[in-house]
Amino acid sequence: MSTKLSDIGERRLIEIIRSQYKYRWSDDDAAEIENGNNYTIITTDSISEKSHMPKGASLESVGDFFAALNLSDIAAMGGTPKYFMAALTLPKNMNSKELIQLEKGMGRCLERYDVKLIGGDLKQGTEMTLTGIAIGEVSKKGILRRNGIKRNDVLCVTGRLGKNAAAYSMWKKTGRSRWAQMLVEIEPRIKAGRLISDYGATSAIDLSDGVFSAISQLSKINKIGFLIDYSKIPIHSIAKKVSKQLGLSLEELALNFGGEYELLFTVPRKKLAKLKINAKINGIEISEIGIAKGTKNFLVKNGASRQIIGKGYEHFTK
Amino acid sequence: MSTKLSDIGERRLIEIIRSQYKYRWSDDDAAEIENGNNYTIITTDSISEKSHMPKGASLESVGDFFAALNLSDIAAMGGTPKYFMAALTLPKNMNSKELIQLEKGMGRCLERYDVKLIGGDLKQGTEMTLTGIAIGEVSKKGILRRNGIKRNDVLCVTGRLGKNAAAYSMWKKTGRSRWAQMLVEIEPRIKAGRLISDYGATSAIDLSDGVFSAISQLSKINKIGFLIDYSKIPIHSIAKKVSKQLGLSLEELALNFGGEYELLFTVPRKKLAKLKINAKINGIEISEIGIAKGTKNFLVKNGASRQIIGKGYEHFTK
Numbered sequence: 001m002s003t004k005l006s007d008i009g010e011r012r013l014i015e016i017i018r019s020q021y022k023y024r025w026s027d028d029d030a031a032e033i034e035n036g037n038n039y040t041i042i043t044t045d046s047i048s049e050k051s052h053m054p055k056g057a058s059l060e061s062v063g064d065f066f067a068a069l070n071l072s073d074i075a076a077m078g079g080t081p082k083y084f085m086a087a088l089t090l091p092k093n094m095n096s097k098e099l100i101q102l103e104k105g106m107g108r109c110l111e112r113y114d115v116k117l118i119g120g121d122l123k124q125g126t127e128m129t130l131t132g133i134a135i136g137e138v139s140k141k142g143i144l145r146r147n148g149i150k151r152n153d154v155l156c157v158t159g160r161l162g163k164n165a166a167a168y169s170m171w172k173k174t175g176r177s178r179w180a181q182m183l184v185e186i187e188p189r190i191k192a193g194r195l196i197s198d199y200g201a202t203s204a205i206d207l208s209d210g211v212f213s214a215i216s217q218l219s220k221i222n223k224i225g226f227l228i229d230y231s232k233i234p235i236h237s238i239a240k241k242v243s244k245q246l247g248l249s250l251e252e253l254a255l256n257f258g259g260e261y262e263l264l265f266t267v268p269r270k271k272l273a274k275l276k277i278n279a280k281i282n283g284i285e286i287s288e289i290g291i292a293k294g295t296k297n298f299l300v301k302n303g304a305s306r307q308i309i310g311k312g313y314e315h316f317t318k
Numbered sequence: 319m320s321t322k323l324s325d326i327g328e329r330r331l332i333e334i335i336r337s338q339y340k341y342r343w344s345d346d347d348a349a350e351i352e353n354g355n356n357y358t359i360i361t362t363d364s365i366s367e368k369s370h371m372p373k374g375a376s377l378e379s380v381g382d383f384f385a386a387l388n389l390s391d392i393a394a395m396g397g398t399p400k401y402f403m404a405a406l407t408l409p410k411n412m413n414s415k416e417l418i419q420l421e422k423g424m425g426r427c428l429e430r431y432d433v434k435l436i437g438g439d440l441k442q443g444t445e446m447t448l449t450g451i452a453i454g455e456v457s458k459k460g461i462l463r464r465n466g467i468k469r470n471d472v473l474c475v476t477g478r479l480g481k482n483a484a485a486y487s488m489w490k491k492t493g494r495s496r497w498a499q500m501l502v503e504i505e506p507r508i509k510a511g512r513l514i515s516d517y518g519a520t521s522a523i524d525l526s527d528g529v530f531s532a533i534s535q536l537s538k539i540n541k542i543g544f545l546i547d548y549s550k551i552p553i554h555s556i557a558k559k560v561s562k563q564l565g566l567s568l569e570e571l572a573l574n575f576g577g578e579y580e581l582l583f584t585v586p587r588k589k590l591a592k593l594k595i596n597a598k599i600n601g602i603e604i605s606e607i608g609i610a611k612g613t614k615n616f617l618v619k620n621g622a623s624r625q626i627i628g629k630g631y632e633h634f635t636k
Contacts, residue, residue, distance in 0.1 A: 005417065006410035010440055016414060020421040021435060031403060031436035033453065035353045042360070044405045044451055048443035085349060087362045087405075087449045092324035096334060099323065103338040117339060118349035121449070122328055125366035131405045131439070131449035133362055135351065 027146050027221050029073040029206070030136070039143055041136045043073035049128040054168075056177030057184045059098050063105025065184035069208065070132035071113055072188035072261045076206040077145070078197030079138035081190065083118045084110055086132055089125035102130075113190055142197040144204040144265070149222040153202055153266035155290035158192045161211065162239025162250065165257035170242055182238075186261045192284045193263060199278055200271035207260040212308055214264045215297050228290035228308070230301035251301070266292060345464050345539050347391040347524070348454070357461055359454045361391035367446040372486075374495030375502045377416050381423025383502035387526065388450035389431055390506035390579045394524040395463070396515030397456035399508065401436045402428055404450055407443035420448075431508055460515040462522040462583070467540040471520055471584035473608035476510045479529065480557025480568065483575035487564055500556075504579045510602045511581060517596055518589035525578040530626055532582045533615050546608035546626070548619035569619070584610060 005013060018024060025031070030043035047053065047069070053062050067084060074081040086106065090099065110117060115134070138144075164183060171179035189206070196204060203222070205214045211233075215226050235254050243250040267275055272288065279286045297308040323331060336342060343349070348361035365371065365387070371380050385402060392399040404424065408417065428435060433452075456462075482501060489497035507524070514522060521540070523532045529551075533544050553572050561568040585593055590606065597604045615626040 002413040002415035004410065005408055005412050005414065005442075008414060013414075013417065013440055016418065017421050017440075020418060020425055023434065025434070025436045029437075031401065033353075033358060033401065035351075035358070040351060040353070040358055042403065042437075042451070042453065044403050044437070044439050044449070046405045046407050046439050046441045046443075046447075046449065048407055048441060048447070050444055051442050083349065083351065085360065085362050085451075087364045089364050089366055089447050089449075090323055092322065094323050095320040096323065096326060096331075097320035099331065100334065100338060103335050107338055116341065116343070118343045119347075119360075119362070121362050121364050122331055122335075123364045123366060124323075124369050125364075125447055126368055126445040127443055127447075129364075129366070129407050129443055129445075129447040129449075131362070131364065131407075131447075133360070133403075133451055135360065 030077050038137050038139055041074060041077055041079050041138055044131060044133045045070045046129060046131040054171055054180035054183050056180030059101040060105035061181055061184045063102040064109040065186060066130050066132055067106045067109035068186050068188050070134040072206045074134050074136035075188045075190040075193035076204050076263055077138055078142050078193050079136035081113055081115045081134050081136040083135040084115050085118060086120040089123045089129040091128060092124050144197050144201055146203055146205055146218060146221050148202045149224055149266045149292050150202060151292055153292045154269050154272050154288050155226055155266055156286050156288050157262055157264050158189050159262040159285055160234045160236040162254035163236040164259040165253040166239040166242035169246055169248055188261060189263045195279060195282060195284060196265050199275035201265045201267045204263050204265035207262050207264055209258045211255040219297055224292050225294040225296040226290050227293045228299045230299055232287060232289045234287040348395050356455050356457055359392060359395050359397050359456055362449060362451050363388045364447060364449040372489055372498035372501050374498030377419040378423035379499055379502045381420040382427040383504060384448050384450055385424045385427035386504050386506050388452040390524045392452050392454035393506045393508040393511035394522050394581055395456055396460050396511050397454035399431055399433045399452050399454040401453040402433050403436060404438040407441045407447040409446060410442050462515050462519055464521055464523055464536060464539050466520045467542055467584045467610050468520060469610055471610045472587055472590050472606050473544055473584055474604050474606050475580055475582050476507050477580040477603055478552045478554040479578060480572035481554040482577040483571040484557040484560035487566055488560055506579060507581045513597060513600055513602060514583050517593035519583045519585045522581050522583035525580045525582055527576045529573040537615055542610050543612040543614040544608050545611045546617045548617055550605060550607045552605040
């Protein structure tokens with residue numbers, strides 16, 4: 001039986017792909033290669049014009065975004081990004097000025113994190129499609145995977161949530177470039193990733209597909225559930241404003257939306273205090289939002305508990 | 319001043335991109351990362367539906383082709399491919415059967431060379447765009463770069479040339495799927511790459527952009543010229559047939575066309591005999607076609623010598 005990809009959804013598609021191979025590769029976003037006491041970690045992420053480049057955002061910002069979202073997967077593994085490669089498929093009626101803007105943004109992001117461009121590919125295609133390859137390093141001891149969660153580990157998140165969802169909603173509503181710009185202005189949490197690795201985190205994942213999706217993935221991989229306390233979710237002030245202005249659910253904006261690049265991670269209770277102190281020293285905001293417990297995922301909100309079945313943003317769904 | 323990419327050409331575009339960065343990365347197709355006594359080498363190559371997937375070729379063959387052309391860049395560096403990642407941007411109206419065929423072909427090629435798929439990305443886009451990342455290993459001593467050519471080194475090529483150009487011409491003429499299939503049936507010259515590295519090659523490049531293009535690149539990087547003897551070019555029997563049938567220049571088919579994945583390499587004269595013996599033992603055809611000499615490139619044909627100014631296939635040209 002043959003079904004259109006749009007009827008299947010991204011994660012099921014990945015399982016279909018996996019079923020074609022006799023071996024199984026890692027569930028993590030980055031692949032690891034032995035390198036002495038370290039792993040070289042390699043990750044790839046693509047964006048294309050219609051799906052990921054909101055009208056109104058400058059090409060320079062898109063270039064920055066393109067590099068940043070690739071570095072985010074290195075951050076989520078506790079690694080330090082070192083190198084970047086860019087495979088660009090570009091329409092032939094694009095002009096050289098636009099290409100230079102794109103490169104400028106990409107270069108700006110890479111410079112910010114001391115990452116060197118070391119190669120790539122340039123091809124012609126119908127739609128602008130940019131594939132990045134981020135290459136980083138992490139000590140074998142310090143690597144953060146998606147598995148490794150122990151019962152009673154505390155679930156934490158960096159930063160504040162919902163800004164991206166708010167920007168998207170406002171951009172859809174108003175079409176104003178201010179919101180398009182906000183959508184692509186992201187920072188990979190590299191410093192935070194290294195810090196939580198140094199202070200005993202047992203797993204990490206970035207929030208590129210949203211909190212509910214990240215939790216559902218961690219839950220599946222670790223065969224463990226999470227109990228999340230809604231009152232402890234750190235919500236971005238812009239999300240609060242937009243929620244009021246557009247009458248949108250704050251919970252949806254903060255938890256059930258992709259495009260955010262904060263890190264969700266677990267840490268043993270006894271290591272939390274020391275981690276928090278050091279995070280504060282380094283200007284990194286960390287919030288304890290739940291605990292690993294049972295086998296299903298629950299959100300406790302206003303005294304009531306309900307099971308989380310949402311999955312955040314998936315590609316290839318209508 | 320702003321110009322359309324199609325007015326600029328691929329190699330000039332790469333220079334424009336380079337000019338945006340303060341440092342310069344390698345001219346080789348693969349990037350190298352230190353790994354003890356070895357280098358981990360990483361390369362990326364994209365194909366998209368309209369530009370690189372001839373109508374009539376099965377998706378399974380396209381998948382095989384996609385993996386093979388990425389492995390070819392590892393071969394050209396004398397390396398052994400180990401891992402592969404695939405970032406697939408797919409149209410949502412593609413169906414799951416097609417995706418499975420694509421994966422089957424990709425898996426078939428990877429298995430043939432004992433390469434493991436270790437991850438990737440899956441996104442939605444307007445046109446099918448596949449970006450591969452091949453990761454290999456090569457000893458520091460054995461790495462083959464594009465530079466390293468010494469005066470009087472012998473210029474050699476593996477296999478026989480012109481089959482791909484012939485298939486393309488026939489496919490354009492007849493539209494028959496037999497020729498489309500032939501176009502995407504390529505083999506990366508991994509065994510040959512390792513052998514020439516073991517027996518003293520000083521540089522190598524694959525022929526994906528054609529012989530004239532490869533020579534012009536080697537010449538530029540090494541600031542050296544080549545004197546090529548047309549009578550020594552190993553021409554594929556299919557190219558000879560098609561040249562007659564369609565009245566096309568055999569020289570054009572064999573030397574000025576991309577899509578071929580043989581290796582062009584240089585080796586010191588005194589090492590040639592031993593290399594040839596060992597190539598023969600391993601069933602690898604090697605032909606001596608010229609010599610590194612002077613500063614310009616010349617083709618000697620029928621007793622006359624003319625300067626090579628052709629550049630083979632470039633993306634982003636009309």
